[in-house]
Structure formats: structure tokens, C-alpha cells
Amino acid sequence: MNNNDEIKAKNTRLVRKLLFIVIAMFGFGYALVPIYDVFCDLTGINGKTNTSAADETVYEIDKSREITIEFITSLNESAPILFESKLKKLKVHPGQYYTVNFYAENKTNQPMLARAIPSISPGLTAEYFIKTECFCFLEQTFKAKEGKMMPLRFVIDPELPDRYKTITLAYTFFDNTEASVKNKR
Amino acid sequence: MSAVASEHEHTDDHHDHGPAKGWMRWIVTTNHKDIGSMYLIFALIMFFVGGTMALIIRAELFEPGMQFVEPQFFNSMTTMHALVMVFGAVMPAFVGFANWMIPMMIGAPDMALPRMNNMSFWMLVAGILMLASTLFMEGGAPASGWTLYPPLVLQTGDALPFAVFSVHLLGISSIMGAINIIATILNMRAPKMSLMQMPLFVWTWLITGFLLIAIMPVFAGAVTMLLTDRFFETSFFDAAGGGDPVLYQHIFWFFGHPEVYVMILPTFGIASTIIPVFARKPLFGYSSMVYATASIAFLSFIVWAHHMFTVGMPISGELFFMYATMIIAVPTGVKIFNWTATMWKGAMTFEAPMLFSIAFVVLFTLGGFTGLMMSIAPVDFQYHDTYFIVAHFHYTLVPASVFILMAGGYFWIPKWTGKMYDERLARLHFWLSAISVNILFFPQHFLGLAGMPRRIPDYATQFSDWNMVSSIGAFIFGFSQLMFVYIVIKTIKGKDCADATDEVWEDAAKHGLEWTLPSPVPYHTFATPPEKIPTEHF
Ligand code: HEM
Ligand SMILES: [Cu+2]
Numbered sequence: 001m002n003n004n005d006e007i008k009a010k011n012t013r014l015v016r017k018l019l020f021i022v023i024a025m026f027g028f029g030y031a032l033v034p035i036y037d038v039f040c041d042l043t044g045i046n047g048k049t050n051t052s053a054a055d056e057t058v059y060e061i062d063k064s065r066e067i068t069i070e071f072i073t074s075l076n077e078s079a080p081i082l083f084e085s086k087l088k089k090l091k092v093h094p095g096q097y098y099t100v101n102f103y104a105e106n107k108t109n110q111p112m113l114a115r116a117i118p119s120i121s122p123g124l125t126a127e128y129f130i131k132t133e134c135f136c137f138l139e140q141t142f143k144a145k146e147g148k149m150m151p152l153r154f155v156i157d158p159e160l161p162d163r164y165k166t167i168t169l170a171y172t173f174f175d176n177t178e179a180s181v182k183n184k185r
Numbered sequence: 186m187s188a189v190a191s192e193h194e195h196t197d198d199h200h201d202h203g204p205a206k207g208w209m210r211w212i213v214t215t216n217h218k219d220i221g222s223m224y225l226i227f228a229l230i231m232f233f234v235g236g237t238m239a240l241i242i243r244a245e246l247f248e249p250g251m252q253f254v255e256p257q258f259f260n261s262m263t264t265m266h267a268l269v270m271v272f273g274a275v276m277p278a279f280v281g282f283a284n285w286m287i288p289m290m291i292g293a294p295d296m297a298l299p300r301m302n303n304m305s306f307w308m309l310v311a312g313i314l315m316l317a318s319t320l321f322m323e324g325g326a327p328a329s330g331w332t333l334y335p336p337l338v339l340q341t342g343d344a345l346p347f348a349v350f351s352v353h354l355l356g357i358s359s360i361m362g363a364i365n366i367i368a369t370i371l372n373m374r375a376p377k378m379s380l381m382q383m384p385l386f387v388w389t390w391l392i393t394g395f396l397l398i399a400i401m402p403v404f405a406g407a408v409t410m411l412l413t414d415r416f417f418e419t420s421f422f423d424a425a426g427g428g429d430p431v432l433y434q435h436i437f438w439f440f441g442h443p444e445v446y447v448m449i450l451p452t453f454g455i456a457s458t459i460i461p462v463f464a465r466k467p468l469f470g471y472s473s474m475v476y477a478t479a480s481i482a483f484l485s486f487i488v489w490a491h492h493m494f495t496v497g498m499p500i501s502g503e504l505f506f507m508y509a510t511m512i513i514a515v516p517t518g519v520k521i522f523n524w525t526a527t528m529w530k531g532a533m534t535f536e537a538p539m540l541f542s543i544a545f546v547v548l549f550t551l552g553g554f555t556g557l558m559m560s561i562a563p564v565d566f567q568y569h570d571t572y573f574i575v576a577h578f579h580y581t582l583v584p585a586s587v588f589i590l591m592a593g594g595y596f597w598i599p600k601w602t603g604k605m606y607d608e609r610l611a612r613l614h615f616w617l618s619a620i621s622v623n624i625l626f627f628p629q630h631f632l633g634l635a636g637m638p639r640r641i642p643d644y645a646t647q648f649s650d651w652n653m654v655s656s657i658g659a660f661i662f663g664f665s666q667l668m669f670v671y672i673v674i675k676t677i678k679g680k681d682c683a684d685a686t687d688e689v690w691e692d693a694a695k696h697g698l699e700w701t702l703p704s705p706v707p708y709h710t711f712a713t714p715p716e717k718i719p720t721e722h723f
Contacts, residue, residue: 010372011298011368014371015364018364022364022398022402025398029439032436033410045502046431117425174424174425
């Protein structure tokens with residue numbers, strides 16, 4: 001019987017340790033979320049550009065290099081928005097500032113809240129693609145049927161490694177109206 | 186009422202009673218043999234439920250065009266087939282073997298935590314019932330594939346929260362099962378048996394147990410995030426709110442890759458138990474088997490992104506995950522070498538368990554090779570999400586895990602029931618299975634290389650021929666498995682079956698403690714730990 005009690009006590013201690021691992025791993029699953037963001041931030045591998053306006057630093061313009069910037073627009077889950085870039089392609093010199101316009105129109109009869117999310121490819125060029133103004137920094141409000149021009153002002157950091165000749169900037173528009181209505185409730 | 190009665194028996198006379206009378210025995214039982222049987226029977230039923238879903242898939246794919254089901258339902262079938270097979274059939278079947286065999290293999294009277302054992306079984310049943318109930322809900326069962334990727338999975342109808350809760354229940358059930366198995370192995374072993382004298386099935390389960398408690402909570406977290414993204418305005422995976430759907434894939438595969446090893450490590454264990462008995466030799470390279478298992482388990486945590494080569498990882502990431510994945514082939518190769526060396530110059534006989542085990546060694550190797558092909562990141566861009574990968578993992582799961590489950594069933598059922606199964610029928614079952622499984626899955630390699638995507642209900646006509654062959658194989662394979670049920674029932678009834686000896690297989694008692702017990706094995710065994718440990722298995 002004594003032996004039995006001893007095993008019982010051993011089992012209880014072991015179960016406690018194992019349960020601790022279980023709880024720690026549940027926490028680890030959640031910890032992966034910030035770890036992922038920090039890791040992507042540090043390594044710059046996720047094609048995420050700056051999310052708030054950068055200061056307009058003056059760079060030396062590198063006239064000897066030309067980089068092609070491609071603009072792609074798309075919609076999430078066929079959101080009822082007309083969204084296009086006036087320019088499909090632009091050749092730029094590193095260090096020089098450019099402004100390009102995008103056009104978006106609410107196709108519904110209701111007011112709309114929408115958000116454009118950018119993504120850059122190749123991902124590693126994201127840290128050299130600097131935006132001083134972008135419609136993607138904030139959620140956009142549209143009145144019913146309203147259409148508007150939305151500017152993007154950017155510069156390519158002359159530090160951009162030589163091997164990159166083309167950068168693709170893709171925007172996806174998300175209709176956030178329903179989510180924000182739910183939020184207010 | 187019978188529950189009350191057995192309660193009384195317990196207080197009066199603690200040790201020398203058999204099972205409780207009546208059907209309540211099965212609900213309240215804490216006996217490892219009863220619970221093992223329940224797990225195995227449940228897994229077998231789920232094997233046929235999941236198999237029926239597979240046959241619906243193969244019937245639809247028999248010819249190009251839409252024949253029998255709606256595309257949405259087709260996608261629910263691929264999703265539910267995988268979830269039922271993984272969480273309802275293969276994993277519970279191995280837990281069933283663990284329950285039956287681990288205490289007998291290590292000379293323990295029962296599992297360490299018998300009450301928790303009962304609870305984890307009934308939670309499994311609840312989880313699977315909840316999962317099955319989603320089939321009847323508005324919007325249908327989840328149809329996103331078993332990986333449950335957002336944003337697609339968030340479009341599931343009413344079923345989403347139920348699918349998530351069923352994953353929680355299944356997760357808790359396997360965590361409790363794993364804790365129980367670890368505690369049994371570490372604390373209940375016969376004092377004479379050291380860790381390095383444990384049978385390999387026990388070793389592989391010890392390591393699998395640790396894998397399970399490390400990954401199931403992560404999966405539970407991932408599906409919880411899906412739930413809050415859908416209902417509570419979080420944006421873990423919603424790009425519009427600053428989240429990232431690729432993050433889900435990382436979390437899922439951090440769980441998902443070790444999960445596939447949860448299904449294969451106990452397979453390795455049973456194969457390592459069976460092959461020496463029928464080769465009449467000790468297992469070749471026991472300690473290298475233990476270390477190989479441990480290194481596979483460790484490596485499985487750092488290779489997950491080989492499932493994500495095409496998401497746009499930077500080249501350094503692709504290379505890291507490519508080389509890490511290739512390294513797994515080394516310990517896996519060690520194992521295959523050891524099984525082959527065990528058979529080398531052995532006095533082999535080819536009873537059904539051995540036939541299934543040999544087929545496992547050969548066909549699992551094939552699955553490993555296609556895995557190696559896909560581990561090469563640049564070529565995986567061609568294979569990814571095609572039928573090639575479907576062929577890969579079915580070779581590692583059906584003629585590997587499932588064959589070894591059959592082998593284990595034939596190997597131990599004489600010990601459990603005291604009767605020999607019908608060897609002639611079992612061999613027929615083997616040959617039908619071994620041939621049809623290749624008709625079923627081998628052509629899928631060709632389909633994948635030719636570019637047929639996975640998870641689609643219809644396809645271009647150039648894929649017609651091999652799909653037809655594959656479907657024919659599927660129906661032969663599916664119906665052959667009914668033979669297993671027939672043979673098992675016949676053995677349990679025992680009318681026309683020979684009695685099994687205590688040893689069952691020639692000289693088996695040298696290979697494991699379970700063969701030193703009488704056949705059929707009494708309800709309670711090893712009330713006192715054994716004095717002598719067999720030596721042929723390590
Ligand atoms: C030598 C060992 C192995 C290697 C190198 C390997 C490699 C791979 C790779 C690279 C993929 C991803 C393919 C893609 O998505 O394009 C994959 C998928 C998969 N493997 Fe393996 N594998 C191995 C063994 C196994 C084993 C033992 C199992 C299970 C018992 C397994 C089950 C799976 C499953 C289920 C998938 C597909 C998951 C899904 O997308 O649904 N593999 N394997
Ligand atoms: Cu994997």
C-alpha cells in the first residue's frame with residue numbers, strides 16, 4: 001500500500017509538470033503572433049511598408065539608375081468598390097519623390113468604410129520603399145456612390161541594392177463597413 | 186443500477202473481480218484493457234465512416250464532370266475525411282494499442298491515471314460527434330481542407346464554432362491520453378526494467394506523448410484565434426485589421442508537421458515489435474532506433490515551413506527549411522536500414538502481421554522518397570497542392586500507419602481473445618489490400634506530375650484514365666477492409682478458431698512481457714511486477 005501511495009504522489013508531481021508544459025505551449029501559440037511581427041520587422045521579409053507617414057528626407061538623386069515600379073490593385077472577396085491605378089507602371093530614379101494617384105469609388109447606395117492594405121514584392125525591398133503620404137495609412141470613408149482620387153507619395157531609398165530592377169506594389173481594398181458597424185454595437 | 190453494484194464490489198473486495206456486469210461496464214470502466222478495446226472499436230468504426238467519405242470523393246472523381254455531389258459538399262468531404270481519419274481513426278487506434286499493450290509490456294497493473302483514461306475516451310467520442318454534427322448544419326460542414334486556412338475557413342456557415350469546439354475537445358482528449366501514457370511509462374514500469382530495456386512501441390509512444398502535449402495546445406490556440414477573428418473582431422489573420430493569413434499557416438504547420446509524426450512514430454514502434462518475432466532475431470540496432478526516433482521528433486519542430494514553400498518566403502527561409510527537411514531522411518533511413526537488417530538472414534515466416542509489416546517497410550520508403558522530392562524547394566513549386574502530394578502522404582499513412590494498425594490487430598488479437606484468427610482469410614485480406622492500395626495511390630503520382638490540383642470535384646479530360654484506375658483501386662481497397670471486420674468478429678466469437686497458446690507466436694516470450702501472460706489475457710495482470718525481463722527486443 002505504501003508503495004502505491006508513493007507512485008500516486010509521483011504521478012501527481014509528473015502530471016503537474018506536464019500540465020505546465022501544456023499551458024506554456026498554449027501561451028506559446030499566442031506568443032507566435034508578436035514573435036512573427038517582430039521577426040518580420042527585423043528581417044523585413046514580409047513585404048510590409050511603413051504604416052504611417054515618413055518624414056520627407058532629402059536624398060541625393062541617383063540619375064544613373066532606373067527602377068520600374070508596377071502598381072497592382074485588387075479587391076478582397078469582391079468588395080463592391082471600383083479601384084484602379086491611373087498608372088500601371090512608372091520608371092523612377094532612387095532618391096527622387098513621386099506622387100501617383102489611385103481612384104476608388106463606392107458602388108453601393110450606402111456609406112462605406114474601406115481600407116487598402118499594401119504589399120511589396122520582392123519582400124526585402126519593402127524597407128527601401130518609403131511613403132510620405134498614402135491613402136493606406138487610414139481607413140477611408142466613402143459616401144454612397146462617392147468616388148475619389150487618392151494620392152500616394154513615395155521615394156526609393158538610394159541604398160536599395162543594385163540587384164533589384166523592378167518592384168511591385170500591390171493594394172488590396174477591404175470593405176470594412178460591416179465590421180465597424182458590429183464594433184459600434 | 187449496475188454502476189452502484191460495481192461500486193459496492195469495489196469497496197468489498199478490491200482486487201479479485203472481473204469486469205462489472207451489464208452495459209454500464211463500458212461507461213464507467215477504468216480498466217486499461219476495456220478502454221483499449223473501446224478505443225480500437227471506435228477507431229475501426231471511424232475508419233469506415235472516413236472511408237465512406239473517401240469513396241464519395243473517388244466516385245465523383247471516377248469520371249470528369251459533375252456526377253453525384255455538389256462542389257461545396259465535395260469540399261466538405263475532403264475536409265471531413267481527413268479530420269475523421271486523423272483524429273477519429275488513426276490517432277485513437279494508436280491510443281487503443283497503447284492502452285492495451287503498454288501496461289502489459291512494462292509489467293504494470295494498469296495505466297497510471299485510470300479515471301482520466303476513461304474521461305479522455307468519452308471526450309473523444311463527444312468531439313467526434315460534434316464534428317459529425319456539422320454535416321447537418323446550415324451552410325454545411327467545413328469545406329476548407331483539414332488545414333482550416335483563413336480567410337476561406339471563415340466563410341464556413343453555422344458550423345465554424347462547432348468545428349472549433351470539436352477540435353478543442355479532441356485536443357483535450359489527446360492531451361489527457363498523452364499525459365496518462367507518459368506517466369504510465371515513467372512511473373509504473375516494473376522496477377527491473379530500465380528505460381533502455383523498454384520495447385520500442387513503448388519508447389515511440391513516450392516520445393509521441395511529448396509531441397502531443399507540445400503541439401495540441403498550439404493547434405487549440407490557432408483555432409481559437411479563428412473563432413475570435415470571426416466573432417470577436419480580433420484580426421490575427423485578417424489583413425484589413427493588420428493581421429496576416431500567412432501567420433495562420435505558420436502556427437498551423439508548427440502543429441501540423443509534428444502531428445504527422447504523431448501518426449507515424451507509434452507505427453514505427455509496432456513494426457519494430459513485430460518484425461523481430463517473425464524474423465526470429467533480436468531487433469537490429471535497438472539503441473539507434475531510440476535515438477533515431479528522438480531525433481525525428483526533435484527535427485519535426487523545425488521543418489514546418491516545407492508546407493509553405495510557395496507563400497513567398499525569402500530565399501534564406503526556403504533554404505533553411507529545405508535542408509532541415511532533408512536531414513529528417515537520415516534518421517528515417519536508419520530505421521529502414523535496421524528493419525531490413527533485422528530480417529537479413531532471419532528464419533522468416535510470413536504470417537499476416539509480418540506480411541503487413543514487410544509491405545509497410547517497402548511502401549513507407551516510397552512515401553519517404555516522394556517526401557524527399559518535395560523537400561527540394563524549387564521543384565516543390567510544381568508538386569505543391571497537386572495530386573502528387575496526395576499520393577505522398579497517403580503512401581506514408583495508408584500502407585504505413587493503417588497497414589501497421591492491421592498488423593498489430595492480427596499480432597495481438599490471439600493474446601486478447603485466446604483464439605487464433607483465420608490465417609488464410611487474413612492473408613487474402615493482406616494481398617487484396619496491398620495490391621489495391623497501389624492501384625489506388627500510385628496513379629495519383631502521375632496525375633500530380635501532370636498538374637492535376639488537389640481538392641477539386643472536376644478536372645480536365647486528360648486526367649480521366651488515371652482517375653478511373655485510382656477510383657477502381659479505391660473501391661477494391663475499401664471493400665477489402667470489410668474482411669478485417671469479419672475476421673475480427675469471427676476471432677472474438679471464437680467458434681471455429683483454434684485456441685492460441687500463451688506464447689501465441691514461436692518463441693515470442695523472448696521478445697516481450699505480454700507473451701508471458703496466459704491467453705486470453707486475464708482482466709487484471711501484473712498485480713505484482715514481473716521478476717524477469719525478456720531480452721530479445723533490445
Ligand atoms: C522522409 C520523410 C518526409 C519528408 C521529407 C516529407 C516532406 C513533405 C513535404 C515537403 C510536404 C509538403 C508538400 C507540399 O505541400 O508541397 C509534405 C506534405 C505532407 N506530408 Fe510529408 N514528408 C515526410 C514524411 C511524412 C510522413 C511520415 C507523414 C505522415 C505519416 C507525412 C505526411 C504528410 C502530409 C499529411 C502532408 C500534406 C499536408 C497537407 O498539405 O495537407 N510525411 N511532406
Ligand atoms: Cu511536414
